Amino acid sequence: MITVNDLNPNLLKAEYAVRGKIVQRAYELEKEGKKIIYCNIGNPQALKQKPLTYLRQLLALTEYPPLMEEPSVNKIFPKDIINKAKYILSENPNGPGAYTQSEGMNFIRKAVANFISKRDNIDADPTRIILTDGASKGIQAVFTLLMKNSNSGFMIPIPQYPLYTATISLYGAKQISYYLDEEKHWELNEKELEESIKKAIKNNIEPVAIVVINPGNPTGSVLSKENIKMIINFARKYKLSILADEVYQENIYSERHKFYSFAKVMTEMGINDVPLFSFHSTSKGFLGECGHRGGYLEARNVDSEVYYQLVKLQSISLCANTAGQIVTYAMVDPPHENDESYETYIKEKNTILGELKKKAEILGEEINKIKGMSLKHPYGAMYAFVKIDLPQIKNAKNYTEKELVELEAKRDFEYCYELLEETGICVVPGSGFGQKPHTYHFRITFLPPIDEIKELVKKLKIFHENYLKRLEKENK
């Protein structure tokens, strides 16, 4: 028999808080009959968001083409969707049951390039696009590509989406953390970047790439063009590749904010010597098709030999799943203005984005009213990263800095654990994403229906008050 001591220590170290112990406990409580509000993960359709009609119609027709021979087909499906399904099957005559090329179906790669081109008003090369099983797999592929040795360092934001820390642990690479500037609405700060990379270099780490998440997860921030320019120049200065996690590009809820892709800003700057890997997903935006694991990566300023290595890596597990590829196609080429399905599409899209906007506002405003909680209003993505005031740890000076940070992590974990036990609200502790020492946060999605969000805020308030009293009483 084997025990954990026989296993890969890098795997043992890896932690993915979004699905960690608190969520396991939530499953248990739910089985016991407790009502749980899952605010731990960006999983819209688990929180009652409806799938887009045209997209699912397209999947039904491509999965089972004999439907198109049925006499009633025109009553059930809009004409443009039938035509689109026929087009997909003509471009991919083997159907979704066959492996595709390692990079994904060619016509979808072309459609992705068109989508980028139109979105950004720049050129995009279909032969530098790979369809992936969600963005996660694409991101892990680029980590694999760039990890020259165990000294290779990846700069990641703190707080970050824990895929990044988990992947770094798993692959045995080096993490170079940089703090986001909470006061400046979680922007990246040049001075901080410089300090963090210099410290890493001093420690003999070889920085190879910088990860940027925009719009931000868990922060809900939306980066300005200026901030992006600064990052590109910084990457250029240190010969870093950029990994641009742009999966929330459609999730922007503020009139004053706009999504700028790294590809666009870089092209406008005339820079063509900084390798850029951008990621997008069908899981977020207004599609919320998480389960289908669709997405793509685009490589820029990368020669064909380097790109070939990515394709080879993809080929080892053959190709991204075909349903996910088709969902990606639906995302990048939705119904057009004169199509029969257009009206429904626009209506569904606007409803989903409109509700997300409202929910972001309610959550942002109401939580800020709770004494002892504060947050930067989420302008994008699906989350708020809420700062909570907890009393300082007693006799803090008796601990080393490292011990203190560990105690603090334990504390925000306990906070979230008790929140779950008492209220059924499932959030993720800030320590799962990383945070500045001596601060406490939790990440909460604003995906639940509006009524639930309102109730949730009330419960948060009561819980927080009681929790502080309890801490005081226990003299912790």
Place this chain on the structure above:
Amino acid sequence: MITVNDLNPNLLKAEYAVRGKIVQRAYELEKEGKKIIYCNIGNPQALKQKPLTYLRQLLALTEYPPLMEEPSVNKIFPKDIINKAKYILSENPNGPGAYTQSEGMNFIRKAVANFISKRDNIDADPTRIILTDGASKGIQAVFTLLMKNSNSGFMIPIPQYPLYTATISLYGAKQISYYLDEEKHWELNEKELEESIKKAIKNNIEPVAIVVINPGNPTGSVLSKENIKMIINFARKYKLSILADEVYQENIYSERHKFYSFAKVMTEMGINDVPLFSFHSTSKGFLGECGHRGGYLEARNVDSEVYYQLVKLQSISLCANTAGQIVTYAMVDPPHENDESYETYIKEKNTILGELKKKAEILGEEINKIKGMSLKHPYGAMYAFVKIDLPQIKNAKNYTEKELVELEAKRDFEYCYELLEETGICVVPGSGFGQKPHTYHFRITFLPPIDEIKELVKKLKIFHENYLKRLEKENK
């Protein structure tokens, strides 16, 4: 900019011959208008195998449940399929657009356990089953789990499916090759296993696991119960985990052969201290649903802490794609005897397996008639591993053994490359799977339609004769 010299050397080393340079060339030739017969990869639906009707109907209904509200639904879909779709949606009320649990949907894990139980007449535990994106991802997960350090050795058969060598290169683990016994129809040979592991231990490699592919890829062999017992005892002796790649378990074409799972044989032997990881896939068998990337892994004799690490690993990329999960469900719980869809299901299944059997026989017999080619008749899987006689390399004694093997690999690559150029037949050189020094092989699938197979054999014969003449003339 980055060049290949900046990349992960483990990735640069990894080779996946099934989709290597010969296949790239085939794509090019096809674009130029040449007719290509893709015998390089087990991709049945790319070679005109039709998808099973009930399975695709199920996908259409679960992707787009409003179909079930249509007045004509009962004319289009059998009643049992509608009920099954309703059952899936009741067990997974979020629908296929939501992330599932990391391990996959619970009711499907239970159905997998029932499938194993019924197949083998043994107990199976649903809480030790993880749904995966095809078998490949499950296999890679177990490699990640067991790779304690860069000295960890994995025993793999030669010839093997190149996922294994590629994964070992990629993860920087140690490969412990053992030769399959071509003369004994590619069985495993105890003496060979002993020699190979002892040599590895002498070289300070720490063996952690043995991989067995049964039915065999690329060999088409089917292991006897006795052979499996020997392997289990061997693994026990050396405290190895077993990775049992059983994705071709439905593909057996000989009356005299039967599939025995490692789980069954081990249980019958009363052994419960050898960790066993078994893999199955929706891509092979008679489903051939490669594109959907469905599959599962079952862990046995593994405690909950070890198993939890596998679940955690899965959680980092969230979950297997949901369409693949549903296809897995369809595979393990097909229509029952009194169901409306049963007759069609059985007819389709028997047609596919019947044709594969015929094609295996034709290919096996006809190729054996070609002078200079021989093969062990494929009793299982989808491939034949054909031995080709090529003249010895001139002045062989001037080369070291290593140089000679490299020259030989170049030679069978050239053979397959020219075969492609001349005939449009795309096969994979033996060196891509591994073979004994001074032997040459290629792997060919018997998936193309019967007519094409007959023609293909004729072309092989002519090509081989001409190729030998040419070699002679060039005095190579």
